[in-house]
Every structure is written in C-alpha cells, then in structure tokens.
Amino acid sequence: MASESVLEISGLSKTYGAGKKQTLALNRLDLSVHRGEIFGYLGPNGAGKTTTIRLLLDLIRPSSGSARIFGLDTRADSVEIHRRIGFLPGELSLWEGRTGEQIIHYVASVRGDTRGIAKHAGELAEQLDLDTSKRVRDLSSGNKRKLGLVIAMMHSPELLILDEPTGGLDPLVQQTFHDMMDDYRAKGRTVFLSSHVLSEVQAICDRVGILRDGELKAVESVEKITNVEFNWVDVTFRDAVPAGLQRQLESLPTITNISTNGTRVRMRMVGDFDPLLRAISSGYVEMLHVEEPSLEEIFLAFYSGDEEKTK
C-alpha cells in the first residue's frame, strides 16, 4: 500500500486581500503525499509553504480548489482530520502563563484522552530533554519548539504536519528529531514537513516538492535533487595563492566560477573533493570553508540541468 495517498491536493489556490492589494499566495497547487513517506515541502520564505499548511488545517479558506486528507475533505471533515494529525506551526505561540505540563494536559483533554496521551508526552519530553514543569514564558525558543513537537506527536498521529520544525533547535536535538522521524517512517506513518533548509530535507525526506512564488515547480526524490547539488568552496592560503593554481582549477571539470581576492580563492564545486585537494596542496592552506548553496541556487541549478537534458 506504499502508493496509497494520505494527502491529496487538487487545484488549491489562495488569494489574500482585495483590489490592488490582492496577492496570489498559492496558485493551483496539485500534490499527493503517500502513506509512510516523509515529504519535504521546500521553498524560500514567502513561497507559500505556510499558506498551504494553514489551508490543510482549515485555518484559512481556499479561494479555489480542494484538499483531502485520509480521503476526507479538509473543510467539511476538519475535526475528524484533526483527530488523526499532529501539527507544529512555524511561528509557534503557546499560552505564556501556563506550564508545559498544563498545556499538555489541556491539549490532551481537548483530544479526549488525558491519561494515555500524557504518558506518551512524558516519554517524548524525556527523549527531547525537555522540562515540562516550567512556564512557557520561562522557556527558551528551542525549548518552546520542543514543547511544540511533544504536543504535535503525543497522540501518535497518522500524519504529522510540521512547519519549519527544527528552527531554534540545537544540533544535538536536531539529530534526535531526525531519529524520531526515522522511527515515524518505520511505523508506516506519514510526515509532511516544510523547510527552507535543504540539508534538513536531505537528511530525513523521501520526496521533495519545490515551491516558488506560490507555484509547485517540481516534485522529485531527494536523490534527484541531491544530484544537482553543488557547494561553494573558499580556500584561504597563509601566504599567497600558488602560481598557476587558477589555470589548474580551470582545467578541472567539476570546478567553475573561480574568483580570487588576495590570498582567498572562491569557487563553485560539484562532486568529489579529491581533485580540488590535490590542486591546492601546492600552497599552505590556512582555511577551507564549504558553503551549502542557497535554495534558490539549487533550484536554478536543478532547472538548468533539466533544460539541458531536454535539449
């Protein structure tokens, strides 16, 4: 049943404002997410990711189109859908004067099962190293995010909808989160995860949808997206840039866009590091800095690659 759709979006559009101030936030989105997969919804800020998620949760109403989750209409059957999903908003706000425990108890009581849910919430809090006895106003942004994750996951939902889930989490907790997602997938549950961080999506997702200016540009496997990936590499030499290095780098097919500034050389690199390391070994390398491309750059690279293939 790997191809069974948990989430189906058809022609979904959302326009904000009216008249001259009208903005098209989402334009005729068609998308399907299968049971048991972790789907990454990738796009720069303002691309329409949060709008999509808020439409799925029936917090805002579509201008046209529809969406179904578990085969149920997101507008007509929102309560039944909400019973079976967990949600973490991108900009999480919780009741500041209440403790984590009180909020967990409140959410569990709205869900109608205080005992079972609260027990699982305790396990999740332990896993995330979260102290739930503190008031929300006394929690750091990272700990608030952890509490949000506990609330989203404590009833073991069939579908998790997470908007920028790891923002504010330290690297160790991010790793714990990735492990939790792997565990989710292993149990056959589904995750719909929005992010503007490529590495996060790469680490945990099976498929990726790329959204830009309210339009879905592509839905691909993570491997395919990764194939077009490149890095920006900065090499700083202690003394001077070795003579002939520029020519040597230009001869390497994996390196392009070379620029030199004093003792620093910057280049765009695809594939393995070995040819580069051999080339720069003639000088004393003080620092080597590898920078992940921006989402926009990945996006452009991905499409220029596609265009080349189709020529």
Add this chain to the structure above:
Amino acid sequence: MIGAVFLETLKTTWKQMVYWGIGLSAMGLLVVIMVPLFNMQDMQKLLASFPPVILAMIGVGQDLEIFATNEGFVAIGFFGKSALIFAVYPVVMGMRITANDEDKGTMDVLLSLPVERARVVIERFLAYGVSCIGVVILIYLGLHIGVLLGGVELDVLRLAEVTFYLIPLMVFIMAATMLVAVFVRRRTVALGIVTAFVIVSYMLQTIGLAAEGTVAEPIGAVSFLTYYNAGDILAQGFIWPHIAGFVILSGVLLLASLYRYERRDIGL
C-alpha cells in the same frame, strides 16, 4: 472532550475574576459604610441643586426621591458612577474569546486540535460569562459585608437586585466586544471600536437623562446603559423586559459572531 475549553478558560481566568471582584467589592463596601455619615434629606436638597446634566452623568434623572434613601445613596455612589468601570471587565473578557489568541497565534494551535470553531467560541463565551457572574457575586458580598460592618439600614433584597442586574449588562457588553473582535480581527482596532461604543453609549444615556421631558429624551433610548438604571431598579425591582432585551441581544450577537467566525480566515 466537550467542556475542555470551558474548564481551561475558567482555570486561566479565576484569578482575574477574584482580583476584579475584590477591587469592585471594596469600592462598594466603602460606599455602603459611608451611608450613616450622610443625611439623606440634605442629600436630596443637594441633588436638587445640581444642573440636570451633572445628575445625568452620575445616572440620575428627575426621580430624586428614590435617591433620598440609603439604597439610593449606594445606587448613586457606586452603581451610577461606576457604570463605565463595570464595562471594562466584560470588554477584557470579550477580547479573550477570539482576538487575543488570534493576535498571539495560539488560536492556530487550538484550532489544529479536534474542536470546532463554534465550540471554542461558545465554551469560552460561557466560561467568561461565568466569570462575570463571579465578579458580580463578589461585588454583592462586598456590599453585604459593608452593611454588616457599618450596621447600615439597607434593603438587602433591593441591593441584590441592583447588583445582579449587572450580569445581563456585562454579558451583553462581552458579546458586543466578541462580535466586533470577530469582524475586525485586529485586537487593537476592536478594542478602539468597543471603547468608542461604550463611551458614546454613556454620552447618549447622559443626554437622554439630562433632557428628560424634552424632545431630546428619546436619544437616551439608543444607549444600552439606559436599560441599566439603578434608580429604576430600586423603584421597580428587576425590569424583566430590559433583562430579556439584554439576553436576547446577547444571543443574537453570539449567533452573529459564530456565523462570521465560521466563515473567515483565522489570524490574518
């Protein structure tokens, strides 16, 4: 679970209810224990010397006899003067039904749970309604303690009627606030509109009372505050048509809020 939002709302509100209740009841207690310090006949003469507009501002019309009693003194000193103060608590609670949570973003979390929008609104409306009743009970307790402490001769039943008449008034103000917040969405804008509504109502009531017996008198009928007149309640007891009016209007405002809230985007 049905009632979860109601219970949580009560849990997060009871302290404010107690603080407001204690504050208002302390004001009432002070007025009651001052009663023996005044000669009510002199009071009537003093009131008669005031221009109608000043009397109207403290909620007194031309029915001065009723205010020349101990109960009338409390009505002027506490219920008349404090009409605007009584409006503050229900406005604060009305803003909490939807506007505060939408502004903060916590409504997104709540409405992502298996709960209908209408249920959130109704359960919160009921819980804040209960908190208004709590405040009024505390006010009455303050007045009653004042009667016992000061050994003041007061018709406790009449005093109770004037006090508990506040409940439909406060619920109406809360419902009006909720409706405005549901329509305009932004908390600050809603607060401005509701404040203007209460102040304009107060001014219209004042004009109506000051212009008793003239062609301008009906202007006062437009103000909801006209239907909470401590002097009238002292003279007639509960005025059921007015109470029914407040209850029906509150129900209509609630239904209008539910209709609008069900159809609009959250938090934009």
